[in-house]
Amino acid sequence: MVESQFKKYYAIPEWREKHLTYRKTKVPCPESKFVTSRANMTRHKRSRNHISRMKEIKESKVTILEEKLKKLKKKIKKQNQEDE
Numbered sequence: 001m002v003e004s005q006f007k008k009y010y011a012i013p014e015w016r017e018k019h020l021t022y023r024k025t026k027v028p029c030p031e032s033k034f035v036t037s038r039a040n041m042t043r044h045k046r047s048r049n050h051i052s053r054m055k056e057i058k059e060s061k062v063t064i065l066e067e068k069l070k071k072l073k074k075k076i077k078k079q080n081q082e083d084e
């Protein structure tokens with residue numbers, strides 16, 4: 001939205017109220033699931049909290065995949081032995 005337009009809208013009490021309520025609405029971050037207000041979301045995404053959470057999620061996904069891979073390798077090994 002163009003800033004002058006924004007100011008025009010902001011002069012309308014109902015619109016301003018709606019806008020403020022919207023900004024105050026708490027929503028979970030789509031990535032880290034951290035609940036914060038919409039107004040704070042942009043800042044949250046640059047926060048250490050979000051970044052470290054993202055790193056944790058990534059690492060746990062890697063761990064899960066590594067475990068699956070280990071199990072699969074075991075399975076393949078077992079199957080190969082049975083075939084011999």
Ligand SMILES: [Zn+2]
Pocket residue numbers: 029030031032033034044045050
């Ligand atoms: Zn987040």
